[in-house]
Amino acid sequence: xxxIEKYQKKIxxxxxxxxxxxxxxxxxxxxxxxxxxNGWIKSLYIDPKFYFTFYGFDWVAPLGQFTYLLFFICGLxxxxxxxxxxxxLTSIVLFASFTYIELIDKSVYxxxxxxxxxxxxxxxxxxxxxxxxxDSILKPKIKAQNIPQWNIDVLKLMMAILYFYAGLAKVxxxxxxxxxxxxxxxxxxxxxxxxxxxFNHTWIAYLxxxxxxxxxLAIPFLLWNKLTRPxxxxxxxxxxxxxALLFPIGMFPYIxxxxxxxxxxxxxxxGIINWISHRFKPKNNNINSFTRSEPKLKIYFFLVFFAFQLxxxxxxxxxxxxxxxxxxxxxFSWRVMLxxxxxxxxxxxxxxxxxxxxxxxxxxxxxxxxxxxxxxxxMLLQYAHILSKHYAQLGFVNPEVYVDSYVALNGRIGKPLVxxxxxxxxxxxxxxxxxxIQPLNDEIKGF
Amino acid sequence: xxxxxxxxxxxxVLFVMSIQIACKxxxxxxxxxxxxxxxxxxxxQMADSIIIPAYGNFxxxxxxxxxxxxxxxxxxxxxxxxxxxxKWAEAYIQxxxxxxxxxxxxxxxxxxxxxxxxxxxxxxIQFNIANxxxxxxxxxxxxxxxxxxLDYLLNGTGNSNASIITYYTQxxxxxxxxxxxxxxxxRMQSLLGLVITDxxxxxxxxxxxxxxxxxxxxxxxMVNGLVLHYERFIRSGKFGIPSGALLNGIxxxxxxxxxxxxxxxxxxxxxxxxxxxNYFNGKSVHAGIEGPSLKTYLNALGAKDGVTGQSLSExxxxxFVQCGNKINGLNQNLYQEVINNNQAVKDVFTEMQAAVRMLxxxxxxxxxITITFTDxxxx
Numbered sequence: 001x002x003x004i005e006k007y008q009k010k011i012x013x014x015x016x017x018x019x020x021x022x023x024x025x026x027x028x029x030x031x032x033x034x035x036x037x038n039g040w041i042k043s044l045y046i047d048p049k050f051y052f053t054f055y056g057f058d059w060v061a062p063l064g065q066f067t068y069l070l071f072f073i074c075g076l077x078x079x080x081x082x083x084x085x086x087x088x089l090t091s092i093v094l095f096a097s098f099t100y101i102e103l104i105d106k107s108v109y110x111x112x113x114x115x116x117x118x119x120x121x122x123x124x125x126x127x128x129x130x131x132x133x134x135d136s137i138l139k140p141k142i143k144a145q146n147i148p149q150w151n152i153d154v155l156k157l158m159m160a161i162l163y164f165y166a167g168l169a170k171v172x173x174x175x176x177x178x179x180x181x182x183x184x185x186x187x188x189x190x191x192x193x194x195x196x197x198x199f200n201h202t203w204i205a206y207l208x209x210x211x212x213x214x215x216x217l218a219i220p221f222l223l224w225n226k227l228t229r230p231x232x233x234x235x236x237x238x239x240x241x242x243x244a245l246l247f248p249i250g251m252f253p254y255i256x257x258x259x260x261x262x263x264x265x266x267x268x269x270x271g272i273i274n275w276i277s278h279r280f281k282p283k284n285n286n287i288n289s290f291t292r293s294e295p296k297l298k299i300y301f302f303l304v305f306f307a308f309q310l311x312x313x314x315x316x317x318x319x320x321x322x323x324x325x326x327x328x329x330x331x332f333s334w335r336v337m338l339x340x341x342x343x344x345x346x347x348x349x350x351x352x353x354x355x356x357x358x359x360x361x362x363x364x365x366x367x368x369x370x371x372x373x374x375x376x377x378x379m380l381l382q383y384a385h386i387l388s389k390h391y392a393q394l395g396f397v398n399p400e401v402y403v404d405s406y407v408a409l410n411g412r413i414g415k416p417l418v419x420x421x422x423x424x425x426x427x428x429x430x431x432x433x434x435x436x437i438q439p440l441n442d443e444i445k446g447f
Numbered sequence: 448x449x450x451x452x453x454x455x456x457x458x459x460v461l462f463v464m465s466i467q468i469a470c471k472x473x474x475x476x477x478x479x480x481x482x483x484x485x486x487x488x489x490x491x492q493m494a495d496s497i498i499i500p501a502y503g504n505f506x507x508x509x510x511x512x513x514x515x516x517x518x519x520x521x522x523x524x525x526x527x528x529x530x531x532x533x534k535w536a537e538a539y540i541q542x543x544x545x546x547x548x549x550x551x552x553x554x555x556x557x558x559x560x561x562x563x564x565x566x567x568x569x570x571x572i573q574f575n576i577a578n579x580x581x582x583x584x585x586x587x588x589x590x591x592x593x594x595x596x597l598d599y600l601l602n603g604t605g606n607s608n609a610s611i612i613t614y615y616t617q618x619x620x621x622x623x624x625x626x627x628x629x630x631x632x633x634r635m636q637s638l639l640g641l642v643i644t645d646x647x648x649x650x651x652x653x654x655x656x657x658x659x660x661x662x663x664x665x666x667x668x669m670v671n672g673l674v675l676h677y678e679r680f681i682r683s684g685k686f687g688i689p690s691g692a693l694l695n696g697i698x699x700x701x702x703x704x705x706x707x708x709x710x711x712x713x714x715x716x717x718x719x720x721x722x723x724x725n726y727f728n729g730k731s732v733h734a735g736i737e738g739p740s741l742k743t744y745l746n747a748l749g750a751k752d753g754v755t756g757q758s759l760s761e762x763x764x765x766x767f768v769q770c771g772n773k774i775n776g777l778n779q780n781l782y783q784e785v786i787n788n789n790q791a792v793k794d795v796f797t798e799m800q801a802a803v804r805m806l807x808x809x810x811x812x813x814x815x816i817t818i819t820f821t822d823x824x825x826x
Binding site for chain 2: 184185188191200202248341342355357358367371408411412442
């Protein structure tokens, strides 16, 4: 207990948190602008006729043209968080708007969006506005040079969980023993200048697989340790730049490169702040210490938050069957770039009177939605229910929905994910194991 | 701090340089397996040994047909009609060997839409005959031109040769009818010209140099075009829609390809299927020798069934053989087969469906290519 109390009282400079707030906010703003200018708001959130909501989040509705407003609010609040204006409000708005966007359609789900949502949630509870912010100029009362150290440590811990769990997820037989899916993905880049021809060799896929796994598992510790930190950060840069060059993963590598700066000491961040101050405004001179006592509730929030983060990714153990195949417990678990999965799903709707129709997926879904739906069991089911409702309106009585599905996972020859004898209209989604998923009949050993 | 940073920078530069040095000898002496994975080699073979010569062969047949059409239009006699029909059938058959190149110039001109969308819209054709300036660029006009429209004009405008000749020799009307026949031919000729000019010109360079696998790369566009073609135009168009297997089980024999000629449908389908198989295996059009191809690329990637050890290319080829056997079991007159023997036609569809899965899922997944088209079957 003494140790904990002592730790709670430990203080350090607020500079790292201020720098994190600025960089993270600006990266998010950049991400929103990029999303907007690529036309993705329209193609992902306005054009589709149907959306795949997350289980339990059916109330999240698409907003039509107001989606632009939502993105504007999200981008604006990201900017306000960055400069630290009205931080207590804008950090909440940022979390709420960003998370709402991500909840609209699970076919857009990416682990790094989840990561951003979590970081935004943490920021709500952190005093990131007390130093080097507009708020601290407007209300000098809140200004503080130092804050309890754990406020910075929680961000480090979240980063550490992401890396470590991503590494743990790579400890599986496909990744380490077969170098899959890198063995499939790397030859696709064999026309890259200089290093391209290397990718024709399987040893490089093995090298990358093993390096990636060890990197993810070790990097939190290497970043935390003062001696290894600079080398670890170089490794972070090289690793993420490589992934950015090789794979279409958008802003993620850059967000990680910038976020990992949180591991550097306060002096480093003070240097950045001094550099910015030098350019934009006079020195931010104050020496207050953060004295407000922390409400107990906040401590409990963090305890629950991290307990959840540590346990939730292991929920797949509650499900029978191969995780990569059924994807029961796959999302929200830092399973990044682990699978090459492709599928095909031809639906047939029938009713007792003999009516029958083959479904043209493009009448209902966007190409991205169709691609995601055809490989993920819970989305197949959601779609079957959309179809059932639609064809009931067209005069089918108690429509039965069947699917001719075919899915290939990590280079295995494809096979049906669902039997074509299963009437999906009768199956109901829940957290219970989906017994109607056909077995993979192969085992991927490991986490 | 600054000195430290400089050291790291040096380390990074050294790292990059060491990678470059390590790679140098590899680029100088490409190994054999490298070659089979070299998409530029693959694309060059596709362009020079298959696509461009195949268009050349088609142009020869088309020109012969075009000549016969001119002869007929200036002198619509029965012997000229008979010659024209033969040339039409030969050109239609040859078309099946180039229709699959639904990417690049053919995609740009959407030549397929103007060449072979069936069944022909006879009411629309009659309307166009009466209105010589009717727009033939719009989607509604797809079924009023191309080979299916010619099928109607040469085989369906009368019950006998004599009555068809009458159709083209009647006073007043006949001139407009012959004019429309030639309008359709001219349009096909100019579209084909545009496609061939592109392939013989700058596009070939673009094609073989866009070696990536992103959405806009040659290989990705080519594979997407090929998979779509097999699914929508070979499987669905030729068998799935007429047999009713695709949509709701109700047969529509009038939707077969070459409906008016009747005994040509299966030849067209066989030719299209064989051309597809040859393309998959990289068989050159002139020499008939297999070269770099999707098959060799998949083999070099090591794509195989992990359980049996059989290579994916073998599995796909075996499925192609199954499909071919099923087609061979059908009589020439697909229209009659749909009416009398529809289960056999549905069986072709089922067999091809298995091939579609392999092409669309197993092959593209092994190649790391994203399917970007949506399959709007049943159109």
